[in-house]
Amino acid sequence: MKEEKTVKELFSSYSDDILNYSMSLLKDSDDAKDAVQEVFIRFINSQSSFRGDCSYKTWLLVITRNYCYKKLNGKANQPVLIDENFQRTYEPKLEEKITLNDALKKLNSEEFELVYLREYACHSYHEIAEILGITVDNVKVKLFRVREHLRKYLK
Amino acid sequence: MKHYEYEINLFVDGELEKEKQSELFEHLSDCNDCQTLFTDTLTLKEKTRLFCVENLNQIKNKPKPASKFYKIAFYASSAAAVLLLFLLITAKPKETYITKNEVRVDTVFVEKEKAILNEGNKKLFTNTKHKSQSSNEVAFVNEMKKMKTTKITLSDLIKYDVGS
Numbered sequence A: 001m002k003e004e005k006t007v008k009e010l011f012s013s014y015s016d017d018i019l020n021y022s023m024s025l026l027k028d029s030d031d032a033k034d035a036v037q038e039v040f041i042r043f044i045n046s047q048s049s050f051r052g053d054c055s056y057k058t059w060l061l062v063i064t065r066n067y068c069y070k071k072l073n074g075k076a077n078q079p080v081l082i083d084e085n086f087q088r089t090y091e092p093k094l095e096e097k098i099t100l101n102d103a104l105k106k107l108n109s110e111e112f113e114l115v116y117l118r119e120y121a122c123h124s125y126h127e128i129a130e131i132l133g134i135t136v137d138n139v140k141v142k143l144f145r146v147r148e149h150l151r152k153y154l155k
Numbered sequence B: 001m002k003h004y005e006y007e008i009n010l011f012v013d014g015e016l017e018k019e020k021q022s023e024l025f026e027h028l029s030d031c032n033d034c035q036t037l038f039t040d041t042l043t044l045k046e047k048t049r050l051f052c053v054e055n056l057n058q059i060k061n062k063p064k065p066a067s068k069f070y071k072i073a074f075y076a077s078s079a080a081a082v083l084l085l086f087l088l089i090t091a092k093p094k095e096t097y098i099t100k101n102e103v104r105v106d107t108v109f110v111e112k113e114k115a116i117l118n119e120g121n122k123k124l125f126t127n128t129k130h131k132s133q134s135s136n137e138v139a140f141v142n143e144m145k146k147m148k149t150t151k152i153t154l155s156d157l158i159k160y161d162v163g164s
């Protein structure tokens, strides 16, 4: 079911979400502010193609993600690749005291995005799956792996 | 004994099916490892959230180099000030007046620019019903397609009066 909302309503409801998500991806507040504007321009532009099969919020965040990745890579984003056996380039060394924050800083951008969408933006697995263009099972597995990794730095 | 790392992970996110929850609770009641894991996962979630908050705050508060526009405006007004000073010292009153006027015009221009920006923002986000794209919007969208660029400026929006 497609619920009618004005752009103004959507803007007041979701512009902060878009701003924060853009900021987490672009790491720059001015670029993120530009992103909010660009996302809404693209939104107005593509309203007719919205099929109502996801919420406006999810759709806006998908546009946000596409925009930010395009800006970062100069090309359209690829869905997160599912690497079931991903290797870490670093592992904790016993003699080395790595804090949780250090470990969080060293997450790759996909892992950080996942963590951001879950812990900061509080999206459900279903929403995360839609935003990232992966399955809910992939979300479960990837989030589990990231936490398993991070837990080592908790103490 | 099977441990419940995976289920704990889902449970803390509110993503574990109801039927599996009682099984988890039963296990938790007599497994110290999983109890520790449970509290650790909650702690990790909270610490991660705080990290994200801090991370965004750092990005928000990162000092910015002045934008090109303000740099130009700054140099222009510095030059104008030097000129004004020079004229104040050397020139006749009438010329001084004209120069003052020019500086004032410059300020008005900056203010006007701001007003245009605000107006553009207002226009973009008011009273646009979905589906019912105004003819202005259609014109705007067509123009964007012609431009074949992802860079759309506020002046483009204002030109086509998008969202009004």
Ligand SMILES: [Zn+2]
Pocket (backbone or CB within 6 Å): B002, B003, B004, B027, B031, B032, B033, B034, B035
């Ligand atoms: Zn256990």
